[in-house]
Amino acid sequence: MVRHQRAFICGYRLKLFGIIFHMAKYLVTGASGGLGRALARELCGRGHQVWGVSRRQEELFELQHELGCEQFFFSVCDVVKADDVHQTVHAMARCDYIPDIIILNAAINPERYGQPFILAEFKHILEVNLFGALVWVESFLPIFQRRKVGQFVAISSLAAYRGDARWVAYSASKAALDRSFESLRGRHERNGMAFTVIHLGAVNTGMGLGSRGIFTMSEARAVGKILAAIEHRVACVTVPRHLRLCFELTRVLPDWLFSRIVLGALRNASTENSEQ
Numbered sequence: 001m002v003r004h005q006r007a008f009i010c011g012y013r014l015k016l017f018g019i020i021f022h023m024a025k026y027l028v029t030g031a032s033g034g035l036g037r038a039l040a041r042e043l044c045g046r047g048h049q050v051w052g053v054s055r056r057q058e059e060l061f062e063l064q065h066e067l068g069c070e071q072f073f074f075s076v077c078d079v080v081k082a083d084d085v086h087q088t089v090h091a092m093a094r095c096d097y098i099p100d101i102i103i104l105n106a107a108i109n110p111e112r113y114g115q116p117f118i119l120a121e122f123k124h125i126l127e128v129n130l131f132g133a134l135v136w137v138e139s140f141l142p143i144f145q146r147r148k149v150g151q152f153v154a155i156s157s158l159a160a161y162r163g164d165a166r167w168v169a170y171s172a173s174k175a176a177l178d179r180s181f182e183s184l185r186g187r188h189e190r191n192g193m194a195f196t197v198i199h200l201g202a203v204n205t206g207m208g209l210g211s212r213g214i215f216t217m218s219e220a221r222a223v224g225k226i227l228a229a230i231e232h233r234v235a236c237v238t239v240p241r242h243l244r245l246c247f248e249l250t251r252v253l254p255d256w257l258f259s260r261i262v263l264g265a266l267r268n269a270s271t272e273n274s275e276q
Helices: 034-045 057-067 082-094 119-147 168-191 219-231 242-252 255-275
Strands: 012-016 019-023 025-029 049-054 072-076 101-104 150-157 193-200 236-239
Touching (some): 025 119, 034 049, 034 057, 049 057, 072 082, 082 119, 101 119, 101 219, 119 150, 119 168
Parallel strands (some): 025 049, 025 101, 049 072, 150 193, 193 236
16 A cells, blocks of 8 residues: 655745745655765755655655655655556545646665576666656656656666676666657657756665765765756756766777776775775
């Protein structure tokens, strides 16, 4: 059964020193931990409202207790289950909570280098990372079209630029999400829709190369860069920017050499972390 924290707060405006600021409504998937939790905290801290989605009810309750029930609302929802998603959308509609911006952050990456290729696991990763994002586009794009405004934000990865030996399904899922957003942008951008793709380097949430090195950034820095990109409604951005050039240059390398370089960086980062 999907559980929802009810909300009866409509969009609102803040008047300060005679200037009117619009406080936006956000939907954030994967909001119970890691980057999604950090985004929810920062957005609420800036005065926006957030409806968080995650499978983990206890963490969502804790986050609401921290941020306040007038700014943070939530649904316990598995993004791969259509019934969960539909119930969440209906709960938001009943509460007159129609998001202005949807941040598609929920993703998994259970793959490890050297493990056997298992098609069932590959499919599950795509179900979460790709279809678990696009299901929200299907649900809210018609509403955004009627309003003639709205923004979808895909949290992608440098892994979308080029696959490596570590992450077969994860790289495929992020590349497919990128291409989907490019096509959707071409179809709907002139009608007021924004489809933003943010390629992140490693963030200190356990999915990257560790807690140090040129490939890694702090969670606070990542959140700041993401929200700046959203505010400017950019089409596509890499964070940090210099890594885009690095990955483009690696295209001249054969696949085996690129993977060896990445695995070497991973081992070095792991050694540094163990020595801290």
